[in-house]
Amino acid sequence: MAAERMAPSILRFPHRPQWGPGAHRKALAGHLRRCRDHAGVASRLAAGHIGASESTLSRMETGLAALKQGDIEQLLQLYGVADRRECERIAVLVHEAAQPDAWQPLAHAAAPYLRPLLGMEPAARRIISYEPQLVPGWLQTTEYAQTVIRAAHPTAPAKEVEERARLRLLRLQMLRRQTDPPVLLAVMDSEVLRRQVGSPGVMYRQVQHLLDLLTELPYQLHLRIAPLEAGAVGAIGHPIVHLRFFTPEYLPDMVYLEQYEGAVYDEKPASSERYLAVLNNLCAVASLAQHTRSLLEEALRYWR
Structure with missing residues (x-):
């Protein structure tokens, strides 16, 4: 039961630029969803907190929408994520997720x-x-x-x-x-x-x-x-x-x-x-x- 109450952590997901932005975006998206579930915050409340629709939040939580640093910071604050190391790793992953894919010139x-x-x-x-x-x-x-x-x-x-x-x-x-x-x-x-x-x-x-x-x-x-x-x-x-x-x-x-x-x-x-x-x-x-x-x-x- 104690393990179930532990807050989700992103620290075990490494920063690997060679894996591409898609992997960083997807890992971060899943982490955001787990943080919201752990905090017990309804999707409607979370979406409203950043001025977005529930469908936009759903796309963010599945890696289908762009992840903006400002939105992420607001959501982390709402979910009670304050650990400095967690926030620093998330900021790195947000930056990596925003980079162009290797195939982007031929998109x-x-x-x-x-x-x-x-x-x-x-x-x-x-x-x-x-x-x-x-x-x-x-x-x-x-x-x-x-x-x-x-x-x-x-x-x-x-x-x-x-x-x-x-x-x-x-x-x-x-x-x-x-x-x-x-x-x-x-x-x-x-x-x-x-x-x-x-x-x-x-x-x-x-x-x-x-x-x-x-x-x-x-x-x-x-x-x-x-x-x-x-x-x-x-x-x-x-x-x-x-x-x-x-x-x-x-x-x-x-x-x-x-x-x-x-x-x-x-x-x-x-x-x-x-x-x-x-x-x-x-x-x-x-x-x-x-x-x-x-x-x-x-x-x-x-x-x-």
Whole structure:
């Protein structure tokens, strides 16, 4: 019971600029909600205290609205948060949350449904991805990405196609950073390696790129190939991404389910565990990691 009465603390959430503003904003938003719950303050009263609507406060508490230092200070005062260390850490996180995302210069090329994933994946400790149709976006070459984008958006201007492709390649940089980079476990259908996207030359260079990445990122990238013969693979027709973060008490697991021109995000613990089990099953039927290189080399000979 004593632990239940303890005031929530943000001190265990570190200041990590490399995690991106989205993670800092989300962690701070959840902390504000916990502080309000702990203080027993109704959302209507809290919203009125800063001259905002309840819907605005709700968006602040879910990380969907900008967090202003003045509003935060007023809310902390209302909630009885006076500890100097807590307030200093919150001020740092507010500042970090206001910084531009790494993908911000290409924001116009990012589909709205993809932006929450772009904002949170740099803070992940581990990413598990399943892709049944294409090479995962993080691992695509420029020409492969442009071919895929043109097929989905045949009327898009050439510049837009180029910028969408650049955005996909930009996402891989988080695996190359020196400080706590995420680990990416990517599982894809074996038919992806035989499904022609563009010319045979495009496919050849894409497969070679995967081989090069396995050499460059032996610890951060793990690629598994699921055979078409495995029945469980064919039953899942859409991409799944599961994110697990360094600080689960502030950032719960996130599941991203991609659909045509849209996506569903789920952070419910039961859903997260269910999709994690699905991905673990896919890993179980996929080839062993040590066989991936030989499978890619076989695909390389196929496209030669």
